[in-house]
Amino acid sequence: MENFLASLFTFQGFAFYLFSFLTIILFWITVMSNNVLYAMTSLASGMVLISGFFFILGADFLGVVQLIVYVGAVMALYSFAMMFFDATREIKEKNTNGAVVFVLGGLSALMLVLMFAAPIHSESIQALYPMHEGVGNAQDVGIVLFTKYLVPFEVAALMLLVAMIAGIILAGKKMDKSLTEMMDEDAGEDEILTQKDEK
Amino acid sequence: METTTLIGQLPEVTAAGVAIKAILILAIISAIAGFGTYLERKVLAFMQRRLGPTHVGPYGLLQIAADGIKLFTKEDIVPQHANSLIFKVAPVITAATAFIALAGVPVFPDFTIPEFVPVLGGTFVPSIASDVNVGILFVIGMMAAGLYGPLLAGMAQANKWGIIGAARTAIQFLSYEVVTGLSLLAPIMLVGSLSLIDFNEAQSGGFTSWFIWQQPVAFVLFLIAGFAETNRTPFDLLEHEAEVISGYATEYSGMRWGMFFIGEYANMITISILAAVVFLGGYNDFGFIAGWIMILLKVAFFFFLMLWVRAAWPHVRPDQLMWLCWKVLMPIAVINVVVTGIVMMV
Known part of the structure; x- marks a missing residue:
């Protein structure tokens, strides 16, 4: 205290x-x-x-x-x-079943306790790549990223690339067409909708 | 020239100095934001062969006071179905983040308060309120956080124009942010540091050492992204009257609306300072002109440029902004970074 x-x-x-x-x-x-x-x-x-x-x-x-x-x-x-x-x-939220909430909540609580308990052993924790005096943060991060963690870094880059290409393919089916032209084509359907509204 | 040298034999920066600096920034930039509205109306008027404000005071100079009185005394309305907490928080976000961003850039020269002043005499007031060594990223990040203001304002006010304004905020943010980052990356590579002071030092070799000569493409890209960042006219999609009434600001009145404006003008000044320090030699002395006058001149020039562009160009549609940022500016910025890297390695 x-x-x-x-x-x-x-x-x-x-x-x-x-x-x-x-x-x-x-x-x-x-x-x-x-x-x-x-x-x-x-x-x-x-x-x-x-x-x-x-x-x-x-x-x-x-x-x-x-x-x-x-x-x-x-x-x-x-x-x-x-x-x-x-x-x-x-x-209005759909409340999922209590068991899942209980397990997830319990696990998170356990993790919190472990995280809080970790500093007790803090004297046995050592920085493998301590910061260098007189070198900026960005340089330190860069050095570790391009030596020790090069493979995970590149794998992450590859995954982002895959995600980007997937995103473009999913979203870009009608990319070569103009949105306004497509809306003109849909105008016929809109009339049906307005008729429904009137009814 | 002791007042302008920012590096070297400087007195220690004390907490009192930083506090004085913070108050100075708040007071002066808020006042300049008010004066900026007057300047903007006058400059626009002359460019469009009008007179602008003339009735209140000589040359309409007291118009600022009249506007201020109006803003402060106007009835403060929160719409009935709006989310009132978020509605009230949103303008504060815009104004606060704009001023936090100003903490990371050099504003006014540093000086020492003369000894004869009681209590505070001898306190050294630094040029940069908070000199973090990742200054440039901090400023960009804080200005990005500032866009939460319009976004929340638009979503909280239960108004369709507000929602459209908020959606456009998201679009604008996702468009320009990449260009800002990539365009600044090339000069950062040249300097090898994220500190604005290092940028200034790297260009201390006079007129020819300015980065605008080495990085003209990055300069133009940064300016365009900066216009988008501050919602200035070619990209003022968020509140374009002809299309979405006032966008995110439709339901706002009085001082809450005024805070959006103060934030916008503070952001204009921040972007001007960034452009001046990164590309135009910062606060280095220029011949016989002292450095602090030079940076004021540069900031004034960029401020004027923003008004000039507003008078000269129509604004673009949201899809045109996205097209411009993602299909034109981003590839150019990437090519610029790659070319810079190759030139540096060879």
Whole structure:
């Protein structure tokens, strides 16, 4: 308890506890909220706050990457939410069976406990690739990425390429046609729809 | 020239100095944002052979005060079916992220408060409020986060124009972000650092060492992406009156609407500073002109350029923006990066 209070009143400690508290609250809202807008917004702000941890640890580069990547990713998620839901209303959720929720929740809780317990052994944890003094974050990440982790890095690149090609093939069936021309062709069907509406 | 040298024998940056800097940025940039609206109306008016604001004060100069009074006293309306919490948060996001982004770029020269000032005398006020060594990425990331403002505003207000504005925000973000990153990558490769101070140092060799001569393609790409990033006219899809009333800002009034504007003008200034530091030699001295005057001139030029472009060009459709960014600008940016890499290796 004294340790906790002592760390709370240092700058880093205070920032850490503030960020942790906010992040946990925000992600809790993400899980529990019935409103798309609340869930998405808390997810986005939680992701932004996580970058704060990287900044506290002095990993500026990773912090900024976290910021840029997740801001973009959640923005894409928003556009799907916009297409599927009415953002200003609450959504009736289909509650899946309790057993799955119980198992998943229990597993996550177990993982949390393990994560919290890990620092007890922190003295036995050593950085295999410690940061170099006087070298920037980006250079350090780059060196490790292109030596030790070259194969996973390239595999990830290949997977992204496959995903991109798949995306283009799925979405690009009528890419050579103009959207407005296609709408003109659909005009006949629209008339049927309006007739139905009138009935 | 002690006031302009940012590197070298500098006094220690204290927390008080950073706090003063933050307050300075907030106060002055907010005021400039207000003055920017006046400048924009005047410049546009002269380019279109009109007079612009003339009635309030000499040359309409007090128009800013009149606008301010109007914004502050206007009734604050939250639409009935809107999600009121998100509706209220959205403008704050735009304004806040715009100012956080300004923390990472050099704004005004650094100076030491004279000793005779009580309490704060002798405090050193740095040029960059927070000198993170990944400055350029931080600024870009923060400005990207700023687009959550229009997005949330559009989705929260239960208005079809708002929803269209929000959808266009997402489109715009997903289009320009790649171009911004790739166009900045080539100069970053040349400098080998993400710090804006290193960019400035790399161009300290005078007029010919400016990166615009080595990277003209990247400069043009960055400018185009910057216009998209700040919603300036060729790409002002988010709130184009003729098509979507006011887009994401349709239901906003009073100071909440004003915060969107302050954020937009602060972003214009940030992009101008970025362009000046990365491509146009930053705050280095230019002949007999001091560095801090040079960067003000450059920022003023980019600000004027944005108004000029608004007066000169019509705006594009969303699909044209996507076509431009993904099919034209992104391949050019990739080729530019590859060519830069080959030239550096050879």
